[in-house]
Amino acid sequence: MKPGTQKHGKQQTGTIIPMTFKTLAKNPVFKTAAFLLPALGCVLLPHVMTDTYYLGIINYMILYAILCMGLNLILGYAGLLSLGHAAFYGLGGYTTAILITRCGFGFLSCLILSGIIALLFGILLGLPTRKVRGDYFCLLTIAFGEIFRLVAQAWIGFTNGAMGIVGIPIPAILGWSIRTEADFYYLGLILLAFTSITLSLLVNSKFGRAFIAIREDELAASVMGINTAVYKIIVFGIGCFYAGLAGSYLAVYQTTVTPSNFRLEESCLMIIMVIVGGMGSLFAPIAGVIIMTLATEYFRGISEYRMLIIGVIMVAVLLFRPQGIFGTSAFKG
Amino acid sequence: MFFDVLLIGIMVGAIYTLVTIGYSMVYSILKLMNFAHGDVYIFGTFICYTLLEKYQLNPVLAILVSAVLGGILASFVEIVAYRRLRAGQHRMISMITALGAAYVIQNSNELKWGNQVMAFPSILSAKTFQVFGLTIPMTQIIILAIAVGLIILFTLFLKYHPYGKAILCVSEDIPTASLMGIPINKTITMVYFIGGMLGVAGGILYSTSYNAVSLAMGFRGTIIAFTAAVIGGIGSLGGALVGGMLLGICENFIGVYVSSSYRDPITFLLLIVILLVKPTGIMGAAEQTKV
Numbered sequence: 001m002k003p004g005t006q007k008h009g010k011q012q013t014g015t016i017i018p019m020t021f022k023t024l025a026k027n028p029v030f031k032t033a034a035f036l037l038p039a040l041g042c043v044l045l046p047h048v049m050t051d052t053y054y055l056g057i058i059n060y061m062i063l064y065a066i067l068c069m070g071l072n073l074i075l076g077y078a079g080l081l082s083l084g085h086a087a088f089y090g091l092g093g094y095t096t097a098i099l100i101t102r103c104g105f106g107f108l109s110c111l112i113l114s115g116i117i118a119l120l121f122g123i124l125l126g127l128p129t130r131k132v133r134g135d136y137f138c139l140l141t142i143a144f145g146e147i148f149r150l151v152a153q154a155w156i157g158f159t160n161g162a163m164g165i166v167g168i169p170i171p172a173i174l175g176w177s178i179r180t181e182a183d184f185y186y187l188g189l190i191l192l193a194f195t196s197i198t199l200s201l202l203v204n205s206k207f208g209r210a211f212i213a214i215r216e217d218e219l220a221a222s223v224m225g226i227n228t229a230v231y232k233i234i235v236f237g238i239g240c241f242y243a244g245l246a247g248s249y250l251a252v253y254q255t256t257v258t259p260s261n262f263r264l265e266e267s268c269l270m271i272i273m274v275i276v277g278g279m280g281s282l283f284a285p286i287a288g289v290i291i292m293t294l295a296t297e298y299f300r301g302i303s304e305y306r307m308l309i310i311g312v313i314m315v316a317v318l319l320f321r322p323q324g325i326f327g328t329s330a331f332k333g
Numbered sequence: 334m335f336f337d338v339l340l341i342g343i344m345v346g347a348i349y350t351l352v353t354i355g356y357s358m359v360y361s362i363l364k365l366m367n368f369a370h371g372d373v374y375i376f377g378t379f380i381c382y383t384l385l386e387k388y389q390l391n392p393v394l395a396i397l398v399s400a401v402l403g404g405i406l407a408s409f410v411e412i413v414a415y416r417r418l419r420a421g422q423h424r425m426i427s428m429i430t431a432l433g434a435a436y437v438i439q440n441s442n443e444l445k446w447g448n449q450v451m452a453f454p455s456i457l458s459a460k461t462f463q464v465f466g467l468t469i470p471m472t473q474i475i476i477l478a479i480a481v482g483l484i485i486l487f488t489l490f491l492k493y494h495p496y497g498k499a500i501l502c503v504s505e506d507i508p509t510a511s512l513m514g515i516p517i518n519k520t521i522t523m524v525y526f527i528g529g530m531l532g533v534a535g536g537i538l539y540s541t542s543y544n545a546v547s548l549a550m551g552f553r554g555t556i557i558a559f560t561a562a563v564i565g566g567i568g569s570l571g572g573a574l575v576g577g578m579l580l581g582i583c584e585n586f587i588g589v590y591v592s593s594s595y596r597d598p599i600t601f602l603l604l605i606v607i608l609l610v611k612p613t614g615i616m617g618a619a620e621q622t623k624v
Binding site: 081083128131132134135136138139140142143144146147150151153154264265268271272275304305306307308310311312313314315318319322 | 364366413414417418424425426427428429430432433434435436437439440441443444552556559560563592594595597598601602604605608609
């Protein structure tokens with residue numbers, strides 16, 4: 001008898017299984033409850049927490065969670081170090097800002113277009129991964145990020161230069177006009193849910209398994225017949241798509257976009273959030289987002305030390321726990 | 334006009350070469366992008382500024398002191414943030430700690446000196462002289478001479494001094510060099526020290542030629558060093574020279590003839606184009622993938 005079937009047979013005889021956490025986690029009632037209760041909590045949150053200050057912090061957490069989950073796809077799943085994520089975030093922000101204020105587009109179409117434009121630029125920048133690898137690719141993303149920011153600053157006729165685009169009107173989706181912090185919270189929650197669901201579907205699909213194989217061992221994956229170059233480009237593009245969505249959300253949420261929203265520092269902050277939470281695990285970056293946002297808020301009184309603290313956390317985490325708090329794997333290869 | 338721009342370009346190019354050498358050398362040994370390089374050099378430049386402005390120190394002494402302090406800071410960063418990660422961890426990890434170290438230094442600089450542009454005291458004579466009907470400021474010639482002198486000195490050091498030879502050995506192959514009895518950690522710390530010193534020298538010369546020093550020059554210096562190193566071919570001394578010169582000259586022509594606000598974007602575009610066409614740089618040898 002094979003070991004597997006033997007085990008199966010033993011369970012069938014009805015021995016009492018002790019209620020450990022593992023068996024509990026397999027219980028369907030528990031599984032549904034473990035999903036539904038936090039979901040319910042999220043939906044009811046603005047009714048419990050009416051203070052707009054705290055709600056505002058949570059909204060920024062959601063924004064960064066979307067960004068970092070996208071970046072995690074690039075960093076943790078495709079193994080590409082991208083220091084230009086803020087540029088795609090900015091592309092989304094500027095697309096929405098310009099289309100709403102100049103062309104009178106509705107918010108929903110702006111949101112979708114922002115994502116698509118970020119996706120297209122992502123694929124465009126991903127194309128060189130066929131030839132340019134490792135550190136050079138990192139350099140390429142830095143260069144792209146800086147070009148984006150500098151052009152946004154210099155092209156006054158189109159982007160209004162360093163002043164940025166101001167006065168983005170209140171967005172509305174299908175008659176639901178989004179005004180209060182609570183409204184923005186729900187919009188963010190919908191976007192975050194969309195991000196989580198699509199990403200977990202993607203990662204658990206055949207496509208997802210292929211790019212995990214590439215991360216683990218690129219050479220072995222290519223020998224198995226996976227077109228590594230195409231996968232990397234597509235994964236990079238998809239990661240950027242979520243950054244575009246987040247940028248669009250930012251534009252309507254803070255009603256302005258300026259080039260200084262999308263500096264290299266911002267890309268670094270996202271990377272450190274992903275790393276603190278843990279790379280290569282779908283939801284681990286959210287832990288990083290929560291920790292870093294709370295730390296930034298906590299140290300707001302000494303905001304001139306902000307980058308110093310972030311830098312120290314960055315070095316300390318990587319020296320002592322390179323896989324992050326909840327991560328499964330550090331960089332390989 | 335054309336020759337004025339060219340001359341300034343060559344001078345800026347020589348300064349860029351100085352800044353690039355330290356960065357490129359670190360890369361050739363450790364394959365590590367030292368993001369902290371620019372912030373170290375601006376730290377040294379700020380020190381020099383304070384020594385000159387506040388304490389009225391002799392310029393030569395001030396430059397020496399600040400170069401040594403910059404070198405010490407660079408090696409300190411290596412010991413704290415990079416050394417532990419050298420064995421066993423992926424290179425990307427130490428690149429991210431490098432970025433963290435860069436932020437720590439940058440923020441400390443900002444706390445001490447602020448982020449305003451400050452006037453750097455002019456330490457060289459403001460005389461000009463005429464050659465072939467061109468008016469050439471003395472400052473430019475002196476800066477060019479110092480930069481070229483330092484580059485030559487460093488090349489000689491690498492070629493003939495035992496420590497320089499040790500650096501070349503380590504950059505060739507770390508395990509073999511270690512078997513030959515070369516102390517790896519000490520050599521690498523020395524590379525950072527020298528790189529930091531040359532960077533600070535470059536930073537001071539740059540600030541002298543533009544009479545300005547500011548925090549933003551630090552990060553820009555890092556990017557410039559990257560770009561120049563990649564354009565020329567990373568890891569080689571000749572590459573640093575070609576890349577630095579090309580970048581300095583191109584930048585000045587773009588600044589004068591195209592537009593000064595598009596100078597940096599075009600520089601970055603140049604970097605992207607070079608990366609796409611020949612990722613190993615103009616002077617670089619092709620890298621082979623191990624199977």
